[in-house]
Amino acid sequence: MHVMRTLMLWLLPVIFLCSFWIFLSNKCLQTGPSQGGCEALYEVDVNVIPHPSSRIPQKRPETQSCKGCKDSVLIAKALENYSDKWKKHEANLKRFRSLMSSKCHAVSKAVVTQNNTPLGSNVIYDGERRKPLQVTQALFNILAKEQPFGNATWESCAVVGNGGILANSSCGEEINSAQFVIRCNLPPLDKGYEKDVGKKTNLVTANPSILHEKYSGLMERRRPFVESLRPYGQALLLLPAFSYSHNTPVSLRAFYTLEDFGSNSPLPVFLNPEYLRRLSKFWREQGLNSVRPSTGLIVASLALEICSNVHLYGFWPFSKHPYDSQPITNHYYDDRESKKNVHSMPTEFEHLLKLHKQGVIRIHLGECQHTHS
Template sequence: MLRRRCLKLSFVIVFSMTTGFSLFLHRLEISEETAPLPLEHYCKNLHDKFLAMKQLKSAQNATKFFMEQLLHRTDLRSSCNASGKLFLTRNNTKLGQRITYEVDRKAFKLVDKMVYDMLPETHPWGTSRGLGRCAVVGNGGTLRNSKCGAEINSADFVIRHNLAPMNYSSDVGVKTNLVTVNPSQITESFQGLCHARRPFVEKAASHGDAHLAIAAFSYGPNTEISFRIFYTMRDMRPQQGVLYFHPDYLMTLDRYWRKKGLKCIRLSSGFMLMSAALELCEKVDLYGFWPFALDLFEKSLPNHYYDNIPAKRGVHTMPEEFMLLLEMHSQGVLQLHIGECQTPS
């Protein structure tokens, strides 16, 4: 019997104009079968709604948008505290304490002198002032031929994921301040840094002097590989610092979004850093966040802007995350960029 899972997603957009209040309700039904279904049946509707939303946002009251941003920032800050706990530092971690793992809560790592010496004194960008306008750059295929590079480069702070390739500068830009590294990448592509340290360092160097952010204490096997990354960069490229995500922050963030209705095994790294950016940045622009195989004009897209390797199933729930992003976009909390960027005249 053909297995079918139907995912229903909806969002509501409320906006005010001189004529009063209007309400949009949009519902998507995305079916997954053993033989993939074409996606044209919802892409056209989503395209129309997204364009309508862009027009409506321009008519929204700027004060209302500011208040929505402030509300989300305050809510996240009081619940998760990225400014104080996004990364492990000597300010929030004591010598001799136990670090409890994010996923396996029964496992822990003792903070001995070796671990303590790896930690920065505090967050490298400080916390007293915001980071300005932040661009959080995903790896979605919608970035290909987007011409968003210049717009991304103009941001005050640029966040990227999984050491994504930088040889598409007209589409994705060249500026990076923070880039995540997935420990599984190191095992699969760099022999666990046992014999392939220079290729890894060259890959990291393609992001300039950006800090590398790693979830060293999510799963036990991640820790040793993350330590190898630290020592490799210290020995061969010390100008690029290595930061370890605080497992308590990631766990608290997971709980925060579950209370908001998001159900997943684990948040994607893009969604994690979008959440941190909402706390730390004055304005948040998202690029390359699009989890579907067709774009808004019903054209096929690669899975990533740099390849078409299918995503691994069962860990992240990208469509559900995307709908939350779309809801926040409609509220003015963040700016979601899909398709081509407008080139300055």
């Protein structure tokens, strides 16, 4: 009897683990979609420009592990809060912008400047808060002297995500008509994409991983990097130099490269980690519980503080088009997924849709009509 009891005590954990493994094997695991908006400033998302002979990328077939795991329910829920017949609600916009400005202070804190980051002070990394960086004279000298946004408010801003929903959208002319255009992670604007995404750029973000993957971290030839930025003209180049310590050296090399070779090229500025902390806290208070906001949410939030009318394009975090249910690619230029996902794209989009429904921002899905309202 004692032997039997001992044997049973030994077998029970084994039986439990086997049962749990079988349960997981049979469960359809659905990974969070990441088609819409902009990818992270922090995570690896290699911006691969396809061959010009194939402007619209091909959607990859669904993997066997997710066969039957559809976005249909999430899409139906999203469309409940979306309407093409959008109307701006001035009171809601004023209320939300006032709340965001009081918490985040984008106008004075979005970019690291000599005013908000004095010589000898410490920069606290967003992702490594116990690892401060002292502002030396050399670092202080390359910081922007003042905020690039000033106290002006732009009448209209277009925030352009890289979602596959932009393919064949004919939104380029409408995007170009905005007074201030924000783009994410150095997206391709030529090779036939102009019709859908436009060319005008006033601010573009750059993921440091792109600098490593495409330009060898700017440790070798640097001129190809400078040449690749020509389509953005003299836009602001927003670099997250102080999100993690390993982002700092390559971001500084990007700054010095443009200083050395970049006549009439974008002006590099550094995203302020203090602004990111304030912004993350703000969205948590709104009920968004992600590790950190995506690039798309960061620049959309920035636009809400500096623009009277905010229009979002290329924001759609699902694998199917909202109107015809046809498969769409992750980006308008390729179907590559980011290697890591610390964001909750559908949840972020849900919050943006709420603002759309309230008349605070306007999200554009489908083909454009070439008019801003």
